[in-house]
Amino acid sequence: MKKLAIIGSSEFQLPLIKAAKEQGIQTHVFSWGGNEDIPDFFYQVSIVEKDDILQKCKDIGIDGICSIGSDLANITVNYIALAMGLVSNSKQCTDYTTNKHLMRNVLKENNIPIPDFFYINESIIFEPVYFPIIVKPIDRSGSRGITLVEDNSGIKSAIEFAYAESFSKEILIEQFITGREFSVESISFKGKHEILQITEKFTTGSPDFIEKGHICPARVTEAEKASIFDVVYKLLDAVCLSNGASHTELKINEDGDVYIIEIGSRMGGDYIGSDLVLNSTGFDFTKAVLAIALGEDFCKEKYISNILIPRVAIVKFIFNEQDLNMSEKIFAMENVSVIHSDLNKELFVNCKIIKSSSDRQGHILLSVCKTTQNETLKNLGL
Template sequence: MIIKKLAIIGASYLQLPLVKKAKEMGIETHCFAWREGAVCADVADFFYPISIVEKDEILKKCQEIGIDGITTIASDTAVVTVNYVASRMGLLSNPDDYSEVTTNKYKMRQCFLENDVPSPKFTLVEDANHYQISGFRFPLIVKPTDRSGSRGVEKVLDPVQLEEAIVRAQKESFEHKAIIEEFVTGKEISVESISFEGKHYILQITDKVTTGAPFFVELEHHQPSSLPDDIKEQVCKIVLNALDALHIQYGAGHSELKITENGDIKVIEIGARMGGDFIGSNLVQLSTGYDFLKGVIEVSLGDFHEPKIIEQHYSGVYFLSEETQYLKPIIEHWCDYPEILEAEINNEELRRVECSGDRSGYLIYQSDKKYKI
């Protein structure tokens, strides 16, 4: 029996479900990441302490190993390396030429503009002392061009706050650039999808609850979305067009959108990867029965099977922070709640969150009806 070899870029807790799933499937796992925080190092069959941005070094090692596929979940930075290595080894991935478009918010906005994908008005800031916002009205949103997890994202109300937010966003950015966007109010959702050979399959739509201004860090995710069916249909049509525009042909997709009170739909950003926060790794399978992790692995190995939605449940995740301290006793006694499948407190200190890394714990649920804590 020939054992398939899978390279996984990243080894933090975000990749752990992927490593475990691959091993469950009888696949030999090869993980690449810094040693610090590499919880997958002791789980994967092989671990290589190579930074995920060291593309050529990872390529060389993957060629030595003779991998059959390469993938990642929930990491924009790792996506670039996946596409780079795969394209040079003749493996399945999205086009390397479009890696930056799917990981850089400014270039993504440009792509949306060129392909009639509805999205917020925007402008690039390369120099904190020189930027153009004529035609914009406050409030505005400032973001690093190339980070995820709400790092450096901030709503600003006036020019003074804008200058300060630009400096913070540029410090967070790998390329030291920021993007200014018009502020879109409305319901936040994400669309979870998987693609193979350019055909896209919508798996689920997720409702989001955030901290709100100024940092908009996610505190809850719930599936399926409570949107009316006609709006869901419009959302899916827009997302399919956006996935095509970004040349996403293989693997998971995580599309974030806002729907205004007037019913306007705006694409905020799209990741050529699973959604983090347990959305892709846990919630999709809990709400639909479709094994999303297995599907992503099969795509990377060229053995894809069309998704079948075999179940309909409600699933979701709540995150613990100072804003949600009411969750602490529930998480501490989560076994008393039959709907809660998993819960953990990883930091006893409850902080007000400015990015997803500030959250102190979580609980994941599955229910046959809407579950509100």
């Protein structure tokens, strides 16, 4: 029986744990807490305790290590995989895809289109020369610590907020790119890449940019799709990505120009990698990433479902009573199937002010026909 180490046990790791168990793989999960009863073995430890986890993985004799949807966990995954000679990306790739300053530098060197940026830490004083700008920590994901600043009055509080969220107390100040937001899911094997899907993203906008929902496939023109593919394939080579999943976030401005916002050498969270890709393409991204981590040869056709008919997949996050009421309308629509949801009214707490993704009160994940996608998005408030 193969043994797999999984770093993290949050809700977004559950598809990976379940997929491994379904295939008879012994699961060893390392996390501070959450969903302890699902894996075969659970070890209560912070996911940043790399050396402690490494020693335990050596004792177990793991055959592979993996995580989905977490940059912080991904650092530990690659540290242990490299130390044990398991399938992984290089240390250089891990640095590029988890440190936004290093990421910006390598993309600039490779002529990848990115926003203008400035790096600061607690010893560097920053005086903005133009607005609007985005202030963000270099080492966080999921909109944590991010603020849009439109004039001098907001710069001090934005920097303090970013410092409070940053592990390393380092910050990026970036040109704010207007336009539509997208993410791109890709898989790589021995340095060869394949783009799987483009996701269209919906956020609360300024000042916090909390993600409200996503749709796959994105509503883009063929020209926009070609531009995205061209930039992302160059990006994957630039950050030295060789094995496993990647999640690229980008914007297309009013002129049709593509700008890379960031890339992670992992699957997208928010059910993008685990559910939206599967239900919009038929490709089981989770099982493919799992197989690569365990050293199996990758063949895309092996992970395409012959039963699942690819449709449009949508996830809507529930923050308040208005979201809840909108989502309940969906159940009466034709050609709409609910994949899963957690609209529990008894546990619902009305969140009037949304400050972060942790304010979510649930979600609803749908499969719809292309002809009804716009109506569905409207009914969901997206």
